[in-house]
Amino acid sequence: MQELEYSTATWNTHELHPKTCTLETAEWVFTVDLLNFSFWSDDDTTDSGNPDSAFCVEYNGKQWTGYWSLPAAINRALDSGVPITSYMYWASDAFDFDALKRLFASSNKHEVPLLRERFNCLKEAGQVLTQLGGVDKLILAADQSACSLVDSLSTYMQSFRDYFTYKGRTVYIYKRAQIFVADLWACFDGKSYGTFKDIDQLTMFADYRVPQILRDLGCIEYSPELNEIIAKRKIIKSGDPKEIEIRCVSIWAVELILRSIKKSHNHTHLNAVLIDFYLWDYAKEVQKLKNMSTSIPHRTRSCFY
Numbered sequence: 001m002q003e004l005e006y007s008t009a010t011w012n013t014h015e016l017h018p019k020t021c022t023l024e025t026a027e028w029v030f031t032v033d034l035l036n037f038s039f040w041s042d043d044d045t046t047d048s049g050n051p052d053s054a055f056c057v058e059y060n061g062k063q064w065t066g067y068w069s070l071p072a073a074i075n076r077a078l079d080s081g082v083p084i085t086s087y088m089y090w091a092s093d094a095f096d097f098d099a100l101k102r103l104f105a106s107s108n109k110h111e112v113p114l115l116r117e118r119f120n121c122l123k124e125a126g127q128v129l130t131q132l133g134g135v136d137k138l139i140l141a142a143d144q145s146a147c148s149l150v151d152s153l154s155t156y157m158q159s160f161r162d163y164f165t166y167k168g169r170t171v172y173i174y175k176r177a178q179i180f181v182a183d184l185w186a187c188f189d190g191k192s193y194g195t196f197k198d199i200d201q202l203t204m205f206a207d208y209r210v211p212q213i214l215r216d217l218g219c220i221e222y223s224p225e226l227n228e229i230i231a232k233r234k235i236i237k238s239g240d241p242k243e244i245e246i247r248c249v250s251i252w253a254v255e256l257i258l259r260s261i262k263k264s265h266n267h268t269h270l271n272a273v274l275i276d277f278y279l280w281d282y283a284k285e286v287q288k289l290k291n292m293s294t295s296i297p298h299r300t301r302s303c304f305y
């Protein structure tokens with residue numbers, strides 16, 4: 001496996017990520033992270049991510065699955081002249097459910113999961129951003145504070161309200177709100193729309209891929225009961241205490257990894273965001289390797305929810 005290292009400069013090197021740093025780029029990042037959830041397929045029983053077992057978008061002569069199907073679908077729409085990153089388009093009558101279905105046209109029989117939820121996210125954001133005046137106004141109003149921007153997103157848009165009640169307490173996870181701020185920071189390399197004085201306050205983004213690799217690496221472990229639930233591929237519903245525990249334990253594990261690295265190395269620029277990006281890319285490398293090799297044991301379990 002190639003040596004993986006991560007810095008903000010790495011973000012733009014991904015083939016599907018924007019290479020310019022303009023307002024349109026910030027709108028692109030917002031659109032991606034508004035829809036950046038749930039790409040796994042129940043048919044993909046070995047979690048291969050292969051184009052024949054999950055929703056897949058063909059773009060630039062390649063088949064993209066998982067998260068990458070999203071930037072591929074957005075870039076494909078933009079190339080064909082559909083203004084899919086424009087909040088004014090989302091708010092217009094021209095943008096209806098069929099328009100989104102066309103945007104997420106699959107190259108196989110698997111449909112993109114939760115299409116109606118994605119449509120609702122875009123419609124809500126279209127209305128809110130029409131009132132606010134656009135993504136740039138939302139970013140600039142945060143006055144270079146990552147935490148303020150996360151707060152604004154969840155205040156203005158229900159789709160970013162990623163918090164739950166756990167044993168009588170409200171647990172704020174804010175995965176997509178934080179990943180939007182982090183993607184802006186990385187994409188703009190800490191400048192322009194990506195300038196955040198408190199970026200180190202962000203946590204890792206509690207999705208379903210990083211907890212999986214943390215478990216694979218032995219950083220977290222599950223109870224025998226939870227192991228059995230996952231081994232049997234039973235669905236853990238959003239908000240279930242088991243899901244909250246997995247997500248929060250993953251957040252804490254990355255914090256402990258960060259503290260440990262900072263104690264043993266003089267990493268001044270390191271934060272939970274960079275560790276998260278590294279772990280996520282590493283998890284996708286491992287997934288790719290497992291697909292290419294029969295000798296590597298399938299230690300990676302199915303996604304947990």
Ligand SMILES: Nc1nc2c(c(CN[C@H]3C=C[C@H](O)[C@@H]3O)cn2[C@@H]2O[C@H](COP(=O)(O)O)[C@@H](O)[C@H]2O)c(=O)[nH]1
Pocket residue numbers: 010011014036037038039040049065066067068204205206207208209210276277278280281
């Ligand atoms: N914690 C965390 N979660 C992340 C990402 C990313 C993509 N980030 C890219 C941008 C810069 C980085 O270098 C990465 O290359 C997607 N996801 C989440 O994963 C899930 C999709 O997984 P799969 O079905 O296997 O593709 C889905 O919930 C999605 O929201 C991340 O970075 N961190």
